[in-house]
Structures are given as C-alpha cells and as structure tokens.
Amino acid sequence: MQAVIVAGGKGTRLRPLTYQTPKPMLPIFERPFLCLLVERCRAAGIVDILMNVHYQAGQIQDYFGDGGAFGVRIRYSIEHNPLDTAGAVKLAEPYFTGAPLVVFNADILTDLDLKALLAAHREAGAVATLALTRVLDPTAFGLVQLSEHHRVVAFREKPTAEEAARLGIDTVNAGTYVLEPRIFAAVPKQTPWSFERQLFPDLLAQRQQVLGFVSDAYWLDIGNPAKYWQAHVDILSGRMPYPPQAQQTAPGIWVAAGAAVDPAARLEAPCYIGGRCWVGPEAAIAPGTVLGGASLVNRPLAPGIYPPGTMVP
Structure with missing residues (x-):
C-alpha cells in the first residue's frame, strides 16, 4: 500500500x-x-x-x-x-x-x-x-x-x-x-x-x-481563510477529533507548553494559547481565538488566528 x-x-x-x-x-x-x-x-x-x-x-x-x-x-x-x-x-x-x-x-x-x-x-x-x-x-x-x-x-x-x-x-x-x-x-x-x-x-x-x-x-x-479558522475552532470544540499538543486547562481551553497565563486573565472556550506566550492580567481571550507561539497579550482579543509573535500590550 x-x-x-x-x-x-x-x-x-x-x-x-x-x-x-x-x-x-x-x-x-x-x-x-x-x-x-x-x-x-x-x-x-x-x-x-x-x-x-x-x-x-x-x-x-x-x-x-x-x-x-x-x-x-x-x-x-x-x-x-x-x-x-x-x-x-x-x-x-x-x-x-x-x-x-x-x-x-x-x-x-x-x-x-x-x-x-x-x-x-x-x-x-x-x-x-x-x-x-x-x-x-x-x-x-x-x-x-x-x-x-x-x-x-x-x-x-x-x-x-x-x-x-x-x-x-x-x-x-x-x-x-x-x-x-x-x-x-x-x-x-x-x-x-x-x-x-x-x-x-x-x-x-x-x-x-x-x-x-x-x-x-x-x-x-480548508482552502480559504474562513475555513482555515473554522478548522481550528472545530478541533478546539471537539467536532474534529484531533486534539492540539497542549494541556486542556478547562473544557475547550488549551494552553501549550511554556505559556504563562495570569490567573486574572479571562479565557473563554474554545481558545488556544501557543507555546511561550505571555497572557497578562488585563487580557480577555474571546471564544474562537487561536494565539500563535511567543505572543504577548495584555488586553482583550477578538476571535481569530493570531500569528506567532503577536504583541498586544
């Protein structure tokens, strides 16, 4: 074969x-x-x-x-x-x-x-x-x-x-x-x-x-940006059984290794926090957010895919 x-x-x-x-x-x-x-x-x-x-x-x-x-x-x-x-x-x-x-x-x-x-x-x-x-x-x-x-x-x-x-x-x-x-x-x-x-x-x-x-x-x-984003949301929601290589800290909330999330930050499912990210106390991560690795966030984020290294101070 x-x-x-x-x-x-x-x-x-x-x-x-x-x-x-x-x-x-x-x-x-x-x-x-x-x-x-x-x-x-x-x-x-x-x-x-x-x-x-x-x-x-x-x-x-x-x-x-x-x-x-x-x-x-x-x-x-x-x-x-x-x-x-x-x-x-x-x-x-x-x-x-x-x-x-x-x-x-x-x-x-x-x-x-x-x-x-x-x-x-x-x-x-x-x-x-x-x-x-x-x-x-x-x-x-x-x-x-x-x-x-x-x-x-x-x-x-x-x-x-x-x-x-x-x-x-x-x-x-x-x-x-x-x-x-x-x-x-x-x-x-x-x-x-x-x-x-x-x-x-x-x-x-x-x-x-x-x-x-x-x-x-x-x-x-997944041939267009909307479907590409939908693929991530469907995986996070469990509709497509392919869990990310990350820890599910709460239902539908995935945090990759090396990420630091302040306890005061508000994360809403489904969402993904990439490796080596820093999510500060004023951050609010909306449902449907996918945050690329090595990003810094300390204010509300709208749903979407954010590339690695995103800076939202």
Whole structure:
C-alpha cells in the first residue's frame, strides 16, 4: 500500500497566508497541516508515501526530508508545470509498486476511517474508490451519483439549487481515493489531467467499477481563510477529533507548553494559547481565538488566528 499526497497547489484562495508558505504547510496549532496527513497514513499502516510538490517545494522537502523522523518513507515528485490532479499523481508513476494507492488532496481536514475505506475497496474489487461526504448545500460542489449498490454512475458538476433538488443527490467528492495504479497507464505524461473531469468519467465510460464510499466522518475543505479558522475552532470544540499538543486547562481551553497565563486573565472556550506566550492580567481571550507561539497579550482579543509573535500590550 502506498500513499500519494497532492501538495503542489499555490493556495491562491488562502492569500495572503500563502504568499511565503505553501498551503499544506500552514500550521494547525503550530504544526504544519501536512503532519496530520503523514500521521494518518502511519496510523493506517501506510508508510510508503509519495508527495507531489510544486509551489515552494523546498519548504516541504526541508521539513519532512526522507520521512524517517516521522516513521515513514517519503519520496517526492516535483511538478515543474501545473498538471492538475490526475496528472500530478501520474508524475509519481516511476515510484509505483503495483499496490493500491491512497490519494489525498492536501487541503482536506477529515477523520475519515482509512482502514474501512481500504477494506471497502478490496471487497468490491473496484479500480477506484472515492470517499464521499454529504453536504447541505451541494451547489458549490460537483455531485457524485450512486447506484443502490454504491457504484458511481455519474458525475454532475456544480448544479443549481433547482437541479440539486430535482436530482435528490447530496453526495460530493471528499478528496480521498483508493486507486489501482494501472488506471494511470492511459493518462498522458506531462499533460494536465483531471480526476473529476477526465480520468473518473473515462473509467465510467469503459464500464470499470468505481465505488463510492459514503462516510459521516468530519470533513472540511480548508482552502480559504474562513475555513482555515473554522478548522481550528472545530478541533478546539471537539467536532474534529484531533486534539492540539497542549494541556486542556478547562473544557475547550488549551494552553501549550511554556505559556504563562495570569490567573486574572479571562479565557473563554474554545481558545488556544501557543507555546511561550505571555497572557497578562488585563487580557480577555474571546471564544474562537487561536494565539500563535511567543505572543504577548495584555488586553482583550477578538476571535481569530493570531500569528506567532503577536504583541498586544
């Protein structure tokens, strides 16, 4: 079993946060988001990871190296020109072993059960298994239509509200796949190629078995600043089970090692105080506040994400 993490995007929707930092390296409580994906792979027994990189690739390579410090093996496929989703995975083909590939989009926060996803793929004998999630408003997503046996029968791009109501479909692509590597044989090399618009529809046209795995797991696309902040709040609130590496001093209030919080300071849940912070007696930390490390605060803070070294005297 191998994992492929598609981590080459520029993160334009997250600007200005991504002007100097690749999107997958943006921190979730002072640790790069990519750490979460690597840890999820290792927990599922997947230790051979292929990482597609492009924008500011050196930052990712320098941080993770060969993966040994994280208990995995990491190799990189460097995307010099944008190749879209399937084209980016095709680029790693020289490293394929023939084992199924678990493919991740590096901007999705989820606690999807990878072992259950893999088991469903094997049991169905599918060439591709797509993790799907249900959404209340499907108009912002491409819909995936299933048969009664959970086989994918059609992809429907971003319907209007009327079309979505008529179709009665609320399942959307959740950005995690299990794929048999042979399906990439038909993908041209060094050519932009899309999973959603080309490869998956082509498999359906060939009557290949594409399985939809519907999950009620937590799922969030963190591709814009509002969603990036929401990810932190959802973790602090327990909606996404990924506790920060910090002490929970009261329900929903997390304080990292080395932080000093004055007893007179008012902290309201959910909030996070980063490592080596100083929170003074006049500070009031509002719900939904994430305070980066080595910050100094001694007056009220509004909800939001504050970068390391914030000074609010």
